[in-house]
Amino acid sequence: MQSSGDTPGKDVKSDLAPTDDFETLKYQLLGPSLTKAGQDSVDQQKVGLVVSEVIYNASKGSKFFNHEQDRDRNLTLKIERILKQKARLETLDLSHDLRRADEYLAELELSRDLSQHIIHVDCDAFFAAVEELDRPELKTVPMAVGKGVLTTCNYVARKFGIRSGMASFVAKKLCPQLVLLPQNYEKYTEKAKEMRTIMAEYDPLFESASIDEAYLNITAYCDENQLNPEEAVQRMRAEILETTQVSVSAGIAANAKIAKICSNINKPNGQFRVPNERTAIMEFMRELPVRKVNGVGRVFERELESIGVKKCGEIFPQRALLTKLFGEKAFQFLAQCYLGLGRTKIEPVETHERKSVSTETTFHELGDKEALRAKLWWAAQELEKDLARTQFKGRTLALKVKLHTFEVLTRQTAPSRAVSRAQDLYSFALPMLAKLEKDIPGLELRLLGLRCSNLVSTQKAGINFFGAITNPKPETKVTDEATVNAESNHEIDAEEAFEAAARQEAQEEMNDLEQLSQDASLVPTTPQREESVATEDPPLWDCPICGRPQSADDRTFNEHVDFCLSKRTIREAVQATEETEVAPNPPPTRKRKVPSQSGALEDDPKQKRLFFQ
DNA sequence: GCGGATCAC
């Protein structure tokens, strides 16, 4: 964290940066928070060395540590390959690559837009700050929120080297008197809502980047109120502090990328601006460590450092090599970093399109097949809830596991139809788990999760974000009738079920076509149809564990499955599942339309963070 | 299209 007395934008390289193999591992173990924010004052750097030692010793010998060590070794090997490649490239004629790079830079320069005032607002130690409102006595003692791993800590705790993302037992070693509070997400969401109300006054189309961060375009506000951007932001921050009692920091710049960097410079309760002038921006970037840029993590930082790029200004001399060393996207990203370019388009998060829904959970190491199935069933139920909440089904289902060694594996499958219900999720996921068990003898897991992607909306008609009324489908009525029918008739009529399934396939095909014709830039999620799952399922559901039909009532069904899991009928279930033929009907290959992305001026090429409420 | 890896919060 930067104290307000430091020189903004002129952070020197942290003394924590690695120098040899042990150092790189220690650096890795520090976690993203300590390495990203940087230890800017001399005092903090000294603390950092001690912290590094404590974390190292606390972790040494654990499976987590060994895994980190493996990763660190692999990265070191990768860097060796990068350096070898660099040496080889430098013996060649690079004039072509150089010209290409310069052409791209020139092209980017033409796109530079200095007309907008973009700000990034970031709450100071948000969760901790909200907790302190309820318990003011906590303001003066080291305190953190989260168990197992800390999500936030207050500024008192940070003096001890405690950071978000840190294991709580490590934090306790650094500071035994640390007060740990459980998360209260509803409370934070409520407070965040208060803050958004105020931000909306400054930009009604502001963009929530996460629960405690937002981007605003205040160009219009400044014009209308005859204020310069700094005054406007002062006013907004004061207003937020006044009404919510939570302080925020802000960055002001010509684009989102720089604004984001700036919001960290005078944290907490401060703001910083880079003027909308090319030379000021270039100077600011020249001395800025690449690690400060959103999208450059610990790995990329080390890779860049190995070729002599620590600051954004050092990107330029290497421009001819970057594509071949790191790929086209990385080159484009770095080119934007060098020039200080970023996106100026700020839009409500509701206009973004969700691409996946997932759930995962960590537990004590587990090798027992039955217990793993219970976890899988639990995950399936959780995902069902989340899919219902977000109103999606998935055409692709992925299983994620973390071995006891911390190694992560994923396996995915494309079910014959979009899935959303727990027993479907379970049925399609179980073969993947069974195969892993077969391929990895003595499989022991510490995490298991499920993810749906290739989403299909099940959203009902309503009013979308722009106030346009979206049409319900006439077919809705038909499916409703079928639903009623199915519910009133407990006999399974195979023919009727078949027809219903056929109708649904046809409907989905229609929806696909409709969706392709929609303007995805205006309609965030195209309503498709009423839930018609009942038409494709008989009133009795087959228990995924024992295979016997059970009441389709959700609660009764789930109770049965839980009971069944406890009855050790797993072996038969695995066999049944392995023998069960996964319906071979290929899903439609058409994809949903994705909002066009220029790619040239994305805030961050690797990701677009969304916040869904 | 799949699986691994990286990144952010």
Place this chain on the structure above:
DNA sequence: TATGGTGATCCGC
């Protein structure tokens, strides 16, 4: 004793 959950993107194959 002990190191999270959700979502996104990129790369190599």
